Amino acid sequence: MEKYQATAIAHPNIALIKYWGNRDHEMRIPENGSISFNLGSLYTKTTVIFNPSLEIDSLEINGIQTLNSGLKRISNFLKIVREWTSTPYYAQVISENNFPMGAGIASSAAAFASLSLASIKALGLFLTEKDLSRLARRGSGSACRSIPQGFVEWLPGRDDQESFSYSFASVNHWDLVDVIAIVAKNHKSVGSTAGHALANSSPLQRVRVADAPRRLGIGKNAILQRDFNELAEIVELDSNLMHSVMMTSNPSLFYWEPATISIMKAVPEWRQQGIPACYTLDAGPNVHIICQSEYANDVVNLVNQITGVLQVMVSPVGGGAYLVEE
Amino acid sequence: MEKYQATAIAHPNIALIKYWGNRDHEMRIPENGSISFNLGSLYTKTTVIFNPSLEIDSLEINGIQTLNSGLKRISNFLKIVREWTSTPYYAQVISENNFPMGAGIASSAAAFASLSLASIKALGLFLTEKDLSRLARRGSGSACRSIPQGFVEWLPGRDDQESFSYSFASVNHWDLVDVIAIVAKNHKSVGSTAGHALANSSPLQRVRVADAPRRLGIGKNAILQRDFNELAEIVELDSNLMHSVMMTSNPSLFYWEPATISIMKAVPEWRQQGIPACYTLDAGPNVHIICQSEYANDVVNLVNQITGVLQVMVSPVGGGAYLVEE
Numbered sequence: 183m184e185k186y187q188a189t190a191i192a193h194p195n196i197a198l199i200k201y202w203g204n205r206d207h208e209m210r211i212p213e214n215g216s217i218s219f220n221l222g223s224l225y226t227k228t229t230v231i232f233n234p235s236l237e238i239d240s241l242e243i244n245g246i247q248t249l250n251s252g253l254k255r256i257s258n259f260l261k262i263v264r265e266w267t268s269t270p271y272y273a274q275v276i277s278e279n280n281f282p283m284g285a286g287i288a289s290s291a292a293a294f295a296s297l298s299l300a301s302i303k304a305l306g307l308f309l310t311e312k313d314l315s316r317l318a319r320r321g322s323g324s325a326c327r328s329i330p331q332g333f334v335e336w337l338p339g340r341d342d343q344e345s346f347s348y349s350f351a352s353v354n355h356w357d358l359v360d361v362i363a364i365v366a367k368n369h370k371s372v373g374s375t376a377g378h379a380l381a382n383s384s385p386l387q388r389v390r391v392a393d394a395p396r397r398l399g400i401g402k403n404a405i406l407q408r409d410f411n412e413l414a415e416i417v418e419l420d421s422n423l424m425h426s427v428m429m430t431s432n433p434s435l436f437y438w439e440p441a442t443i444s445i446m447k448a449v450p451e452w453r454q455q456g457i458p459a460c461y462t463l464d465a466g467p468n469v470h471i472i473c474q475s476e477y478a479n480d481v482v483n484l485v486n487q488i489t490g491v492l493q494v495m496v497s498p499v500g501g502g503a504y505l506v507e508e
Numbered sequence: 509m510e511k512y513q514a515t516a517i518a519h520p521n522i523a524l525i526k527y528w529g530n531r532d533h534e535m536r537i538p539e540n541g542s543i544s545f546n547l548g549s550l551y552t553k554t555t556v557i558f559n560p561s562l563e564i565d566s567l568e569i570n571g572i573q574t575l576n577s578g579l580k581r582i583s584n585f586l587k588i589v590r591e592w593t594s595t596p597y598y599a600q601v602i603s604e605n606n607f608p609m610g611a612g613i614a615s616s617a618a619a620f621a622s623l624s625l626a627s628i629k630a631l632g633l634f635l636t637e638k639d640l641s642r643l644a645r646r647g648s649g650s651a652c653r654s655i656p657q658g659f660v661e662w663l664p665g666r667d668d669q670e671s672f673s674y675s676f677a678s679v680n681h682w683d684l685v686d687v688i689a690i691v692a693k694n695h696k697s698v699g700s701t702a703g704h705a706l707a708n709s710s711p712l713q714r715v716r717v718a719d720a721p722r723r724l725g726i727g728k729n730a731i732l733q734r735d736f737n738e739l740a741e742i743v744e745l746d747s748n749l750m751h752s753v754m755m756t757s758n759p760s761l762f763y764w765e766p767a768t769i770s771i772m773k774a775v776p777e778w779r780q781q782g783i784p785a786c787y788t789l790d791a792g793p794n795v796h797i798i799c800q801s802e803y804a805n806d807v808v809n810l811v812n813q814i815t816g817v818l819q820v821m822v823s824p825v826g827g828g829a830y831l832v833e834e
Contacts, residue, residue, distance in 0.1 A: 419758075436772060442769070
């Protein structure tokens with residue numbers, strides 16, 4: 183009996199200008215565009231096996247069979263893959279990460295990016311990068327940013343066709359690194375999908391979205407010009423704006439831990455003392471400290487001295503999603 | 509030689525709907541109205557002595573002669589008093605607090621409220637409560653709320669004449685208490701006056717101000733109806749909105765400490781578990797936990813278990829500014 187199998191790897195990404203809130207929840211069309219870079223040293227490797235003999239999808243993450251909401255989300259996504267590709271078969275999905283899940287590192291981004299690429303390949307098909315990005319977006323909005331390489335912009339668009347990501351600067355354009363300070367390892371209490379749905383309950387979301395094109399322009403220009411100070415100011419503002427929306431949603435979302443605040447207060451002081459670094463936080467308590475690679479060791483040493491920091495990971499800018507031989 | 513001397517006491521106040529940002533910095537006309545109650549167990553006692561033989565104002569706080577910015581601010585205010593009252597004399601000001609200054613308890617409010625009342629009395633004059641409130645406002649915006657008793661509203665007005673506070677519910681209307689969790693005793697790095705001047709640099713201030721009449725209406729109604737849950741939701745939202753503006757100002761203002769976040773996350777959980785309590789923060793790291801007096805002991809016990817809480821103070825609703833015999 184024939185099986186349709188492929189394996190792909192994708193990296194999570196860290197948004198420098200954030201995605202928060204959808205114009206269309208079902209299609210995951212975001213309220214505003216976003217900018218990110220892939221995290222090259224972190225990855226999710228996903229194998230997909232479409233098998234005519236299966237009567238249900240299955241999911242294994244890091245060696246453990248996953249049921250309930252995790253499987254349901256993957257299965258909903260595979261339904262979209264089946265529709266796109268006119269495939270009748272169910273699939274076995276085997277995924278492994280080298281980083282902690284559900285704590286502010288976009289595990290779903292790498293998961294759905296790798297699953298998208300592996301699924302299309304397994305079925306013997308081909309999609310352009312743009313269309314792969316559109317497909318990944320259906321599983322997790324930010325997954326569309328993990329398809330292209332290097333520095334990536336997600337064009338929000340107004341519908342499914344227009345909403346996709348592309349690389350506006352390559353992996354080697356600027357040797358930035360993300361120094362990730364892990365301050366909590368437990369799963370976050372409100373996931374991003376549920377969080378996005380609350381964005382419009384904050385009186386601040388409207389302003390955050392209206393001001394987004396300005397921030398995107400500044401952020402993209404700062405990256406293209408390799409202007410760290412310009413980037414630092416807009417990245418921190420953008421992160422603070424997103425968390426302001428979260429904290430003023432109904433119910434309010436507080437993703438921060440005590441150590442989160444300690445780091446957020448320390449990083450701008452380091453910058454004033456001559457270490458080019460800035461912070462940004464996704465929907466979780468961990469702090470991503472962006473700096474140029476030559477300062478990575480200094481930043482790691484500084485952040486390790488802060489009470490409540492459990493672990494520090496460092497990642498350079500990474501490539502796009504890719505297939506691996508099995 | 510004749511001297512003109514009087515002593516007055518005023519309480520600090522805790523805002524339930526916040527003041528942040530001015531329409532007119534010089535006159536301290538606020539962007540939006542605010543609501544507070546006085547903190548009866550905390551006070552500032554101020555003696556003023558206008559003395560024809562003085563050639564300069566002087567200031568003593570808690571037994572220590574104060575120069576530089578502290579004296580300058582008092583002297584600027586005394587200049588206004590001299591203008592209002594056509595008094596040529598300089599003054600000796602002696603002030604004492606029974607609470608820590610500059611760490612999120614409005615020490616300047618109690619200071620300028622007591623100084624206003626003492627100054628007018630020392631000069632043998634009389635002002636209506638409204639005009640005393642207007643005078644106190646010139647020293648520190650929130651000081652105008654420490655003149656009337658109980659639950660107080662500051663009507664923002666559009667000019668000096670229209671901007672004053674009045675009591676809309678008396679001390680005994682509702683037995684709320686403020687359980688104040690002190691998490692830092694050092695002076696805050698950016699004082700409120702400088703902070704107010706930054707409010708408009710946040711893209712969020714405009715929305716916070718535009719939505720203020722709605723929040724004021726809900727807050728005032730909740731107090732008049734003694735509806736704690738209604739009050740809790742709007743008080744926390746209003747505090748989060750103000751701190752959102754602070755964090756997204758340029759430069760950004762982070763008043764929080766690690767323990768601040770711990771308490772902010774804990775209080776809504778206590779409420780869900782049946783303890784009617786809500787948090788609010790002024791321009792400082794300390795957390796004011798508002799609850800009904802019957803729950804004060806429970807709240808004190810709970811907050812004392814949180815790492816980083818240095819001291820806990822409890823205050824009931826207090827009266828207005830008053831004169832004391834010497």
